[in-house]
Amino acid sequence: MKILLRGLTKRFGLQTVLDAVNFEAEFAHTLALIGPSGGGKSTLLRLLAGLDAPDSGEILVNGEPLPQDEERLRIHRSHTGIVFQAYNLFPHLSALGNVMLPLTEVHGIDTATARDRAMDVLKRFHLAEHAAKQPAQLSGGQRQRVAIARALAVDPAFLLLDEPTSALDPEMTAEVLDVIVELRESGKPIILVTHEMGFARRSADRVAFIADGGVLECAAAGEFFENPRQPAVKQFLERILKY
Amino acid sequence: MQAGFFIDRPTSPARPAAKAVTIIILLLVYSGLCWLAFSHSLKNWEQVWGYRVTFLNGWAATIGISAAALLLSTAIGALTALARRSAFLPLRYTAAAYVETVRGLPLLVLVLFGFYGIANAVGWNDRVSVGIVILSLFSGAYIAEIIRAGIESVGRSQWDSARAIGLTPVQTYRFVIFPQVLRQILPPVAGQFSSLIKDSSLLYIIGIPELTFAANQINSATYSTFESFVPLGICYLVLTLPVSLWTKYLESKVRYET
Numbered sequence: 260m261k262i263l264l265r266g267l268t269k270r271f272g273l274q275t276v277l278d279a280v281n282f283e284a285e286f287a288h289t290l291a292l293i294g295p296s297g298g299g300k301s302t303l304l305r306l307l308a309g310l311d312a313p314d315s316g317e318i319l320v321n322g323e324p325l326p327q328d329e330e331r332l333r334i335h336r337s338h339t340g341i342v343f344q345a346y347n348l349f350p351h352l353s354a355l356g357n358v359m360l361p362l363t364e365v366h367g368i369d370t371a372t373a374r375d376r377a378m379d380v381l382k383r384f385h386l387a388e389h390a391a392k393q394p395a396q397l398s399g400g401q402r403q404r405v406a407i408a409r410a411l412a413v414d415p416a417f418l419l420l421d422e423p424t425s426a427l428d429p430e431m432t433a434e435v436l437d438v439i440v441e442l443r444e445s446g447k448p449i450i451l452v453t454h455e456m457g458f459a460r461r462s463a464d465r466v467a468f469i470a471d472g473g474v475l476e477c478a479a480a481g482e483f484f485e486n487p488r489q490p491a492v493k494q495f496l497e498r499i500l501k502y
Numbered sequence: 503m504q505a506g507f508f509i510d511r512p513t514s515p516a517r518p519a520a521k522a523v524t525i526i527i528l529l530l531v532y533s534g535l536c537w538l539a540f541s542h543s544l545k546n547w548e549q550v551w552g553y554r555v556t557f558l559n560g561w562a563a564t565i566g567i568s569a570a571a572l573l574l575s576t577a578i579g580a581l582t583a584l585a586r587r588s589a590f591l592p593l594r595y596t597a598a599a600y601v602e603t604v605r606g607l608p609l610l611v612l613v614l615f616g617f618y619g620i621a622n623a624v625g626w627n628d629r630v631s632v633g634i635v636i637l638s639l640f641s642g643a644y645i646a647e648i649i650r651a652g653i654e655s656v657g658r659s660q661w662d663s664a665r666a667i668g669l670t671p672v673q674t675y676r677f678v679i680f681p682q683v684l685r686q687i688l689p690p691v692a693g694q695f696s697s698l699i700k701d702s703s704l705l706y707i708i709g710i711p712e713l714t715f716a717a718n719q720i721n722s723a724t725y726s727t728f729e730s731f732v733p734l735g736i737c738y739l740v741l742t743l744p745v746s747l748w749t750k751y752l753e754s755k756v757r758y759e760t
Contacts, residue, residue, distance in 0.1 A: 310665055337668025346659035351681045360677060361667035409667070 260417055260448035261285040262307070264474075266316035269302050276302045278472035279316065284465055289449045291463035291480070293456070295495065298470040300452045304421050307450060309335040320417075337365045340410030340418035340447075345426040347406035348394040354381065354401075355390040358409045366413055380408040384438055400431030404438050417448040424455060436462075456499060460484045468492045546726040550733075553720045560716025561737050567634055567712060568699045568741075574638035575698070576691070579645025586650055597646070604643035609704050612640055617708040633705040641698050648690045652683040689752040696745040700738060713737055 262284055269277040276299045284290055292300045305311045306318060309325060309332040318325045326332050348357050355377055362373035381387050384404045394402055403423055410418055420439065424432040436458050442449060443462060453459055459466055460480050467477040468489070476489045487493045585597035604612070616636040617629070626632055656679050664674040706715035717734035721727055 308666065310662060333665070333668050333670065336666055339666075341666035343659060343662065343666075346657060347663050349660065349663065349678055349682075351685065361669075364673055364677060365668040413667075 260287075260290075261319075261321050262290075262450075263319040263322075264303075264316065265319070267303075267306065267313050267318060268315045269299075269306060269311065269313050275472055277306075277313070280473050282467070282474040282477070284467060284477055286448070286464040288443045288446070289451060289463045289465075291459035291466045292450065292452045292469055293454070293459055293466060294469040294475075299472050300469045301421050303469060304419050304450065304452050308339055308341045308419050309333075310341070337361065337413065338416050340407075340413070340415035342403070342406045342410050342418070342420045342423050344422040345399075345403075347409070348402055350394050353391050353393055354386060354397065354405045354408075357394070357405060358412050361409065361413050377408075377412055380412045381405070384408050398431060399427045400434040403427065403431075403435045407435075407438055407442070411442070411447070415447070417450065418442065420449060420451040420453075422452050422454065424453070454499075456484070456496075468495070470495070540728060543728045544732070546724060546729050549724045550720060550726050550729040553716075553723070556716050556720060557713075557733065557737075560711055560713040563630075563711055564699065564702055564713040564737075565741065567630065567637065567702050567705065567710070568695070570634045571637040571641060571698055571702070572695050574634065575641035575645050575694075578638055578642030579649055582642060582646035583649035583653065586646070587653065601643045601646050604640055605647070609637075609640050609701055610707065612636055613704055613707060629708055629710050633702075633708060633710045637698065637702060637705065640701070641694060644694055644697075645691060648687050648694065649683065652687040653679060655686055656682050689749050692745055692749040692752060696742045696749070699741050699745070703738075 262282075264280045264282040267277055267280040267282075268275065280303075292303065294300055302311070306313055307320070307325075312327065312332070326335060348354075349360070352360065355374070358377035358380060359370075359373045362368045362376060363370055368376070378387065378390065381390050384407070386401065386404055386408065389397060389401060389405075394405070397405065407418075407420075407423070423439070424435050427435060432455065436455065439449065439451070439458075440462055451459075451463070460483075463480045465477060466480050466483040468475045468483075468487075468491075470491060476483070476487060476492045478488075483492075484496065487496055582597045582601060585593045586601070588594045588597075613633070613636055616639075617632050621627070621632045660678055660682070661674065664678040669677065702712060703714040705712055706718060709715070711719075713734060717730045721730035724730065
């Protein structure tokens with residue numbers, strides 16, 4: 260998968276979160292976006308997802324520019340698997356209902372086929388026994404796994420995960436990271452914002468460091484962590500890997 | 503364990519036996535006091551009994567008017583709440599102006615102005631339908647606010663999730679927002695229904711033969727104030743207490759599920 264950002268700018272009010280970012284990355288499976296909070300990682304992910312539109316500049320995914328108009332952005336979103344930090348699921352629907360909703364309403368699949376497909380994905384993530392439960396009856400880790408199942412069930416072109424484990428305790432984090440590793444092995448490209456440095460190092464092909472409204476450094480995971488070139492990156496890694 | 507006069511935790515852990523004994527004693531004490539104070543003025547039942555059909559007709563009218571106004575005000579409230587979320591500004595501001603104006607005026611003023619002012623001017627003389635419409639416009643503004651609050655109580659993350667899976671705005675409201683709003687607003691809407699029943703009493707001022715009007719009429723004819731108005735109060739309580747209990751039940755259910 261290949262992404263290309265050209266002069267990408269995003270402002271919220273007076274604050275410029277992404278400032279004319281030029282960036283290119285090609286990776287086989289997983290690109291991890293890391294960096295300090297408020298540096299623009301999640302904003303970039305939302306732009307890639309088509310949830311927000313940039314103020315200027317453009318994004319090319321595999322050579323195709325992202326559309327500008329809302330209707331075509333909606334279609335882009337429907338073919339992209341997006342998982343947020345928390346509260347992804349619709350609380351009034353069961354786990355199965357959550358996975359089925361995009362299949363039946365967005366992709367026009369009939370109910371019986373959608374149910375079969377949703378159950379297949381839930382089974383794959385060992386969630387079959389929880390299919391009838393409402394999100395409130397699931398643990399945080401189970402909820403995130405259902406959210407990933409929902410994102411995956413529509414057979415998206417790629418997956419965008421925005422700090423999917425930040426709201427979870429260490430055990431549930433491991434449970435969700437296992438699922439992400441499994442996804443990686445299935446060959447679906449993933450772009451992931453994460454604070455789990457160990458995970459980024461072991462599972463990402465490439466790591467991009469985003470801070471102060473731009474991409475400061477991007478390298479293969481091993482190289483990035485062994486030998487960061489930018490002083491700011493070095494400092495960041497030293498600080499967070501200290502304990 | 504030392505017990506204080508005030509409860510120092512969210513709920514009161516009273517024992518069932520203490521509750522039952524307290525309620526029975528209070529009932530006896532208060533009804534005894536009422537009997538001592540008012541028994542000498544509660545003796546003209548025969549004459550009032552003669553008017554029972556008037557009274558029951560009034561009661562039926564109150565129930566009918568309240569039910570009709572509930573349906574109409576729910577529709578008005580839902581449309582107004584949607585209008586307040588419209589991207590088309592004139593519609594949004596019109597809805598906001600309606601809600602704020604109605605909520606800023608006493609119902610009695612609306613009833614008098616609506617009937618003697620507007621309805622008379624356009625030659626609409628059917629008191630009952632005018633009354634239902636005025637009551638619905640009044641209650642609709644409050645229901646619009648309940649629904650608006652319900653929509654706003656659905657978190658930003660739900661809108662994001664709905665957009666993320668590719669739902670259109672109409673689908674987002676239908677499959678994600680409204681089902682959650684409905685659960686949230688049922689208790690306050692039930693409470694609004696209770697208000698509606700009580701507020702319908704003000705329609706007596708424009709001569710609609712509902713319950714209060716009937717009681718007032720019986721009082722004028724028999725000079726039996728207590729015998730006319732005590733059943734009036736009881737009849738309202740018979741309607742509003744079940745609604746109020748139902749509201750409490752709905753509230754406890756919503757709390758449990760979230």
